[in-house]
Amino acid sequence: MHQIIHHGAVDGVTGSCHELRLADGRSVLIDCGLFQGVEAAPEGATFEQLQIDFPIDHVQALVITHVHIDHVGRIPYLLAAGFRGPIYCSEPSAHLLPLVLEDALKVGFTRNRDLIERFLDHITQQLRPVRYGEWVTLLEAAPRCRLKLTPAGHILGSAFVTFAVHTRGRQERLLFSGDLGAPHTALLPAPRSPHRADVVVLESTYGDRLHEGRHERAERLRQAIERAHDNGGTVLIPAFSIGRTQELLYELEEIIYQQGCGRGRGRRRGHRHTATSRHTATGQSSQQGKQGKQGKQGQRSRRGQRWDELTIVIDSPLAARFNRIYQRLRPYWNKEARGRLRRGRHPLSFDQLVTVDDHDTHLRTVDALASSGRPAVVIAASGMCTGGRIVDYLKAMLGDERHHVLFVGHQASGTPGRDIQQYGPNGGHVVLDNVRYDIRAGVETIGGYSAHADRDDLVRFVKRMRHPPREVRLVHGEPGAQAELKAALLQALPAEQILTCHQ
């Protein structure tokens, strides 16, 4: 009989790594992610913790559900431990993975260009892109094992993976959900329940929550930005470079479009960072922009003008590169997003958008926005404020009540993001790089932007299967979320069904 072993993301949300061990001892790994927050050591995950601490000589293949760092970040360690097998992932993930790993290597391993190139060459040779919906044979000899990837609606390329294991004329299906998206994730089609699975390993990040609806979250995003605008401050949005950043841009472009403003509404920005651009990261709108506005002033609402003046800053070279790949992979976007493109709009590359690339411009932008009181929205990584450029903004702006921090993603316990989210609204403090920062800036959380399914979405995912599973294993969630989801699953599924939820 096969076995499922969890090497990470058991009662937390990071370090995803599961092993499907077949009856003959051969096995397949599903994801190989980094630990973050309290699941890592206080100063971040240690080398010892990240090293692969289980035997891998019988591991035949690795399957990647999606390219978030907490699902792929330990691949370099897996290779260092000697893994040379194939790495299966969806076609879009195959485009995104080298970039994610290149960044992970620079942060955690080495800046040596040659070493990085050699590692990426290895990875590229090991990658086996799989088309969504197609069965692929993973292991031919008995027990035969096939796999299929189905869109999970979480980030571009995300998939849940179904294994069909054939033993002595019997077939068993085991499903690993990876991270499942919410139904209204921007750009992506919603995940659909599979026809059947016998065992489901299900994520439970938001197993104890219900998200706001799409309309409410967009409205709250608009209001939060307008409030900050009234104060003449900056809205800081910590976000993963991949997925969340593109989702936010998509929604911001829609708000700007709906406000009926933007001289270049729906138009692609031609030349970023140039002197003639109306929006720059550090300066006021250029003269050209001011003149261009006057002719239309009468027609626009005051609110529209305010949105027209707002600059959206993506302060992340990585996010900018992902943006470009996201745009290349538009055949994988959902219908609505492709419709906007057809109508001449450019949801990920619009007029108000400025990308900050090099480090000097980044530092200048932090200074300029912290002191000028010029309205702007800054989207920067990391999503949980554990490092990256967002930390420089936080250090410069948390003490000033004109600014706002807007959380749109899950903040794992033990991360600075969670501390700001929890203690910020009561005037608390946060420790960043061993220095205490009092929080006077506004702090808000919008739940609806989660790239994760909520409790009801997760229950529906299982319930809508034509042949529901006999066993659901809950992973990738904090204990409270797992307990609530377990109760909801047991209640929703028919009483005659045998359902066990391991916690």
Ligand SMILES: [Zn+2]
């Ligand atoms: Zn994820």
